[in-house]
Amino acid sequence: MVAVFVDAEEAMAQEFERQFKDADPSVRIHRDPEIAPEALPKILADSRIAIIDHTQLPTPVAKQCKTLQHVVFLGTGARSYMNPEELAELGITVHTIKGYGDTAVAEATIALMWAAARDIALMDREMRGGQWLREDGMQLTGKTLGLIGFGGIAAEVARIAGGGGMKVLAWNRTPKDKVKGVTFVELDRLLADSHVLSLHLLLNDATRGFLNRDRIARIRPRALLINTARAALVDEAAMIEALASGHLRHAGLDVFNTEPLPQDHPLTKVRNVTLSAHSAFRTPEASENLVRSALEHCRRIVTKG
The missing domain is CATH 3.40.50.720 (NAD(P)-binding Rossmann-like Domain)
Structure with a gap:
């Protein structure tokens, strides 16, 4: 064989x-x-x-x-x-x-972004439990999307988000040529200015833990965080603390350090997070x-x- x-x-x-x-x-x-x-x-x-x-x-x-x-x-x-x-x-x-699967993952990224912005999963959970919960959502038209890493998937996300009326910023570890509709900026500006942050880095020794406690603290208050790349890019404990404190408004996550995600994992207890089962590419x-x-x-x- x-x-x-x-x-x-x-x-x-x-x-x-x-x-x-x-x-x-x-x-x-x-x-x-x-x-x-x-x-x-x-x-x-x-x-x-x-x-x-x-x-x-x-x-x-x-x-x-x-x-x-x-x-x-x-x-x-x-x-x-x-x-x-x-x-x-x-x-x-x-x-x-x-x-x-660049298009598939990009579309899933956009789906998580919209679900997070409008608290779709939260309202769904509450209604199934008998609660008529009505949340004020974040209107994304006119808001700024920040892409951390810019490869094929991020380029597709930028195309879709730009078509939806969002301003798109990006940061990449190596310089990129000009891309229509995308403004490349320094990481600190991207963290500070973005209403939505989406991770698109490859995982390696240099990027493991890239979004650490210090960088999470520099994210614009009440921003959304979307991760369809790799869970190990983010300090999980610091992210959960930022969600609990309200510094992060909501996270949409498709990837986890332990998969399948255990039923008793701390992320399953966090109210302002939307979870999908590593299926963005599916x-x-x-x-x-x-x-x-x-x-x-x-x-x-x-x-x-």
Whole structure:
């Protein structure tokens, strides 16, 4: 067996089967989305390629996968699940997939922003509990959206938000060319001027904990915070304190340090937060793009020998 998709949910398994061609490298689909990392050596057996969606691959476990040479990670955030540098020392190359769901994630970001601005989830919860709660929302037309990080997803968010009448500011770790409708500014100005902040950084050693306690304190009072990138970009405890104090009006979160989010997690007790289950990228269109790219990686690997 050349490759194994180790943690396939049924919808993704069916998409792989739909796109698979007779001339493609052999791929075994392991239809179990919830597996322990310790099970990987047995699941991979003599395979050269592991296709991984959301399972941790600790380096000690990878050492036990004697024939493993490549990991095709279904997304951009492989670093949240494995250490690519340590795997490279073992002779294992990690391949990521960019751009497959830029529109899907951007639309989810906008959806969380609007839901947070109008307290949709809060009113829904209260009404289901028998309370007729009416909240004053934040009108977003004419407000400023600040994008922290500016790649493909942020560019899509800027396009949609600009069309909705928002002013868009952005900050990026490396200089960017001029983008129509977007003003690039220093980070301090972005934090101070934005009514809504949306995170779009890749997670690495330099960005882990990027939105720390000090930077959260410098955010414009009563701003919204949206995170569809990676939870570890934010000091979680400081964010929860800022929500509790009212410094942050509301947070819309699609990503968490522990997933699935435990029922007793502090975030489940915070009133002014809207939670979604790491599903910003989940549309049929994005899944189709993702599987196509994964299979292309496998073809290239086999062709190169």
